[in-house]
Amino acid sequence: MSPRRKPRQSAEPSFPDIAQLGEAIISTIQTAFRTPQRTPLEIIYNLKLTHFIGNEGHEGAEKWLNHMEKTFQVMQSRRNLSLDRWFETTTWFLGEHHASWWRQESYQLTPSEIMDWGVFKELFQKRFIPLAYIDHKKQEFTHLKQGKMSANEYYRMFTDLSRYDPEVAANSVKMLRRFSLGTKKKWGSIVTSTHCATYQEFYEILLRIEDSENMPSESENEEGKNGGQRRDDKGKGQAQDSEF
Template sequence: MPPRQEPRRSAEPSFPDVAQLGEAIATAIHSTLHPLQRTLLETMYNLKLDKFEGNEGFEGTERWLEHIEKTFRVLHNQGNLLVEKWVETTSWFLSKDSASWWEQELCRLSLVEKTDWDVFRELFRRRFVPPEYIDRKKQEFTELRQGKLTANEYYRRFTDLSRYHPDVAGNPAEMLRRFRLGTKKKWRSMATTTPCDTYQEFYEILLRIEDSENMPSKSEEEEKDENQRNDDKGKGQASLGPRRT
């Protein structure tokens, strides 16, 4: 019986299927151009937002709520967080007591109100920021005067306190009147010569006045130059040795 012959092997190298190769290349390109999106929970965890414990104080409570809202607004503008998810996401950062309070509030709200951020913010402030505190801040805004504050410090304080008086904050003319009334009398008389429509524009004028006052006067500069010349002259004479009499 003749020996069995092995099938001839082709000397040419084997290549993968063209369709499979094209699919692999397309997958690689897609993964490069479209990386895996993080889940909402992963995104919030990486932000490392503080949990609301309830012992932050009135001002700390407002700062916490403002920080949460600003963070959500940035995520929303990036397309990563819908407005309808703001309330639900905030509940992740509530402590046990505050979370229990919110669960009780949910029982009294409609389906639309449960996801309304304005509703949550109003109820949250009403629960953790008493009206007496709001009234005190409103009075502080009304009686605010620049005094020894710099123009920038006065502007920041005025802007921060104005949110406690929404009726005034929504009126540009009244905001300008109150801001101008609280500035230094000397600066106010100097700034009124320049017309402006908003308190932000008046603030820019105050900055220029403040900068001009902080600059050394011409006489002071001349006095420094003269003192420097005298010092240099004295040093030059000393280097020549003792004078002969």
């Protein structure tokens, strides 16, 4: 009886699956270059937010609070800062004197109120942005006139001040009327002759009119060409005289 032969082994080396190998390589690269996740405090300090010292005045206090709130909104949308940590994060940027003010205020609040951003914002505004300042800004908005401002400058100031009168700001008809009343007299009739649903549409029309007014007329262009021709002719004459 002949001896049993061993099964023939392939001379070709065995390789791992190409797809698995590719996934392993990509995973290794991603691990090597993955940026370590930063804490909310590290992110905020990298944004270079300023501390609230207290000598910024009413307008400075308002700008500081609005800037902090906008920053937190962006961070929350990117899942870097939850709403219940807004208050805690803000207190890191209060100066020593105002941190003491907040501690005194917090003694009168419940634990849930202490963590409520709306409560902190209301108390901060009451302390550093008084109603007299808000009323002054509201009056400034009510009586705002374009004057020597460009259409763009007037639009930006009007939009910025409108937040002090939320009742008007929420009504497109009132905003259009208020905006048109403040424009230059020669433009005031546009709103009645042109259908505009919002003050933004009226502003776009003003921009086009302003641009057309700033463009040089055909007579000015022709005069400029003739003036240039006369200067050239004069220069040629002087050049010819200098040859003799």
